[in-house]
Amino acid sequence: MKIKSTFIAIICIVCQLTYAQEKIPVIKSTSKKIDIRDGKNLSIQNWTISPELNPDVYETSSLGQKVTFITDKDSIGIKIKKDTKFDFIILLNDSIKAKTQISYKSVPNYLEKLKGARKYNLSDSRFIPNFSYQSMENPNLVKVRKDLKLDSIAGKGNEVSQILNLLHWVHNIVRHDGGSNNPTLKNAIDLIKICKTENRGINCRMMATILNECYLSMGIKSRYITCMPKETEFDDCHVINMVYSNDLKKWIWVDPTFDAYVMDEKGELLGLAEVRERLINGKTLILNPEANWNKQNSQTKEYYLETYMAKNLYRMKTPLVSEYDSETSKKGKEITYVELLPLDGIEQTPQKKEEYNTATAVKTTNYKTNNPNLFWTAPEK
Known part of the structure; x- marks a missing residue:
């Protein structure tokens, strides 16, 4: 009985860890306009939150550099790799969820x-x-x-x-x-x-x-x-x-x-x-x-x-x-x-x-x- 209880507990812990790994990060905002720092370039209010898109994808070619979304309340960023597809949610006014993705895309020649x-x-x-x-x-x-x-x-x-x-x-x-x-x-x-x-x-x-x-x-x-x-x-x-x-x-x-x-x-x-x-x-x-x-x-x-x-x-x-x-x-x-x-x-x-x-x-x-x-x-x- 003790072995069975231990086994169930382990399964629960694994499930919790898996859920935690899959949980999408959330940043908050009260404005639909977002700043983006892409490598060395800072674009002020050049991104508009679009909840109707699922996800709304920001594509970057800044391989090896960090891309950061900056709201009036929060920020989130990631260092760009060739396989980067980073999902997160922008929570607008604590009520509207906008699923967003930062994705690497090579620049055509x-x-x-x-x-x-x-x-x-x-x-x-x-x-x-x-x-x-x-x-x-x-x-x-x-x-x-x-x-x-x-x-x-x-x-x-x-x-x-x-x-x-x-x-x-x-x-x-x-x-x-x-x-x-x-x-x-x-x-x-x-x-x-x-x-x-x-x-x-x-x-x-x-x-x-x-x-x-x-x-x-x-x-x-x-x-x-x-x-x-x-x-x-x-x-x-x-x-x-x-x-x-x-x-x-x-x-x-x-x-x-x-x-x-x-x-x-x-x-x-x-x-x-x-x-x-x-x-x-x-x-x-x-x-x-x-x-x-x-x-x-x-x-x-x-x-x-x-x-x-x-x-x-x-x-x-x-x-x-x-x-x-x-x-x-x-x-x-x-x-x-x-x-x-x-x-x-x-x-x-x-x-x-x-x-x-x-x-x-x-x-x-x-x-x-x-x-x-x-x-x-x-x-x-």
Whole structure:
């Protein structure tokens, strides 16, 4: 009888130990926004608790480093290994359980994929209308320049210094929030206003829209560029500006989301086409040292250029007409885009496609080209 009782006791202890091992850790929070420290990078309120997902997975490539979730009440972290799948629960307001997982995911070699997209067709002469840039004398752009006091922001230095001063100002005046919904009014004045009144951020497209209108209002030719991966369906792309410098007689790379521009080994500013070519051919690229995300995470050449932008420089798309309020939906409005894609791009046709949105009453026309010379044509003086 004593032996039997001892055996039962042992079984109970084993069961308790097994249960303890399987019990999922719990951290508490009173806010749906979570901070994450991934290796050396700290992202402030960049993770939203999503109880409806089971689990909500945070993927990281920070092998050998620690990832920590930080709430307003608690924190939990784990050192990342190749087989890491760390489950835990975030208990929101002591009532809502959000099962969450930290998982390792190796980073695809986007740079190698980009190297396979080096070929264009310089002989592609399929029709594309001429690019155009709204005059700085346009009343709306005059208002942008005056209301935002852009002359004092740009300064009295040379053209390049004015371009960079405006870049830094836009980066600092609004916060980037890639998960935010676009406001109804998509122009510089209204975008800045809504960010202030609602204490909110905007995505990279809206930040590039603000900067584009600032440049146009100062008489500087600019376009915003949607930089995309090879896949036609994707979760992430990035929008930056291409700005034409009359002094340098070339396009230059300007990114308001990351306060970033790119140089060669001589410190000379580079454009998107040059950065793409140098990535493919392994040439020197220098990222400006102050490049950052929301004044929180410094950017490195290895991540920003060789990983993130290597993914998104596969193909590019830009409006044909660079103008004020270019994407605010209005009845009867027509918007035309041009896409540059390499010869191994997935969707090469149709070369021209027209679409009509019945909800917004906006007509969109999309052109495709394999000829970078047409896409990067310099503005007419």
